[in-house]
Amino acid sequence: MIEPLYQAAENRYLSGMKYRRAGHSGILLPEISLGLWHNFGDVDTLAGSKRKLHHAFDCGITHFDLANNYGPSEGSAEKTFGQVMKSSFAPYRDELFISTKAGHDMWPGPYGTWGSRKSLMASLDQSLRRMNLEYVDVFYSHRYDPDTPLEETMQALVDIVRQGKALYVGLSKYPYEAACRAYQYLREHDVPCLLYQGRYNLFNLAPAEEHILEQARENGAGFIAFSPLAQGLLTNRYLNGIPEDSRIARGGFLKSSALTPEVLTRIRTLNDIALRRGQTLAEMALAWLLKDELVTSVIVGASSVEQLDDNLKALQNTDFSEEELKEIDEALSK
Ligand SMILES: NC(=O)c1ccc[n+]([C@@H]2O[C@H](COP(=O)([O-])OP(=O)(O)OC[C@H]3O[C@@H](n4cnc5c(N)ncnc54)[C@H](OP(=O)(O)O)[C@@H]3O)[C@@H](O)[C@H]2O)c1
Secondary structure, eight states: OOOOOOOOOTTTTSSSOOEEEOSSSSOEEESEEEEOSSSSSTTSOHHHHHHHHHHHHHTTOOEEEOOTTOTTTTTHHHHHHHHHIIIIIGGGGGGOEEEEEEOSOOSSSTTSSTTOHHHHHHHHHHHHHHHTOSOEEEEEEOSOOTTSOHHHHHHHHHHHHHTTSEEEEEEESOOHHHHHHHHHHHHHTTOOEEEEEEEOBTTBOHHHHTTHHHHHHHTTOEEEEESTTGGGTTSSTTTTSOOTTSHHHHTSSSOGGGOOHHHHHHHHHHHHHHHHTTSOHHHHHHHHHHTSTTEEEEEEOOSSHHHHHHHHHGGGOOOOOHHHHHHHHHHHHO
């Protein structure tokens, strides 16, 4: 059967998506971005991946977040995205903001991991080939490498921009002190950091507590939150056991050991608060992050179009009363 050609929805910028400026930059990002860490690999169907990507763009999601190792298998999420790029998204390249990263284990031997110039340069070339792209919009150092001089990693990022292979650069999961030096190096070399990417959700408040959010703002960078639903824990997914098709059951990074009785109690209490607000727990968890203007965007994962639609509904109510905030605090401290 010949597939019909994809045509993006004409009302894609009128369907409720809002855009926020990333730090002190010219870039506006959708409040909800889509990540391809899980659900887009070669263990997933291409048709399903396409459906989610098309739907996301049709709803105004212009930002897609990838990394060299996303899959499984490693590299396969970028390959999937490359196929969609070729078959559907090519005419829309200038409407898309695409990121990738290097820094975690990718290929065997000493050069397929961490933050050397050799590793970053080679990895980005591989990513561009897999994704059928000439450049990415933002290239991240995926994690801080304590053994490579920070200057080497940062100079590689600067040179990648000079080579035209990335328009902007970002930092992911850098500890405060290392981030401080990285921001400074990049600024002094006229390639200011666009985005800091960190794990931030109701179950992990570290970016706020460790002043990473404030630090990003002070350095003119946006903050973009990953795993905003704690990989699915902050949803109604696990209220009644572990569904067969869930991330926990599929045996990924989220283990059943994360679902302790205390965590389940917290999930149930938060779920009740969300229902009283007229939201699902997923919607409330995203809205809670987006109430803070220091958060530029949240990168959600989604294993179905329905989940994506649910997550997008979060944008309809990101206001919280004092009472609701107090109830949420109490639920988290139990
Ligand atoms: N920089 C880094 O080191 C780093 C690390 C991790 C992630 N990230 C980025 O952040 C992105 C998102 O991470 P994540 O996948 O952990 O995000 P997440 O949004 O916290 O979790 C996504 C999972 O939650 C479940 N879910 C999503 N929406 C739902 C809904 N409305 N109702 C019920 N369940 C729902 C799905 O689980 P099921 O699959 O069980 O349906 C989905 O796979 C990644 O794709 C990646 O781009 C970056």
